[in-house]
Amino acid sequence: MSEPVDDAAAAAAEQVAKEAARRRRLAEVFGEVLPEAADEPAAQRRDDQWYLDNRPPHHE
Template sequence: MSTPDQPTPLTPAEAEARRRRLAEVFGDVLPETPDEPRAQGRPDSWYEENRPPHHG
């Protein structure tokens, strides 16, 4: 039995049907690529060093 805190997990077939139904209703609104691709040539350390303070 599921509770509001722990919904019943979907089977792979149910998850696929749900995804298709959402795409049918709302369209394909989200891109398949990351929001902000990283600039070429910058190492990960640059992003860590230049992270704004409010991003932890």
């Protein structure tokens, strides 16, 4: 006998396949516009002194 198929797992797998197909179609039409992950590190919190130290000369 075969084991019963888990409907939730099958539905999840189908959703993943649909999403992958959608991404492939978008990439075919528009190309890879943005990478999946950011290349730049997360934004750092800067205090006022950093901005004063890095102020351009024409703003003094």
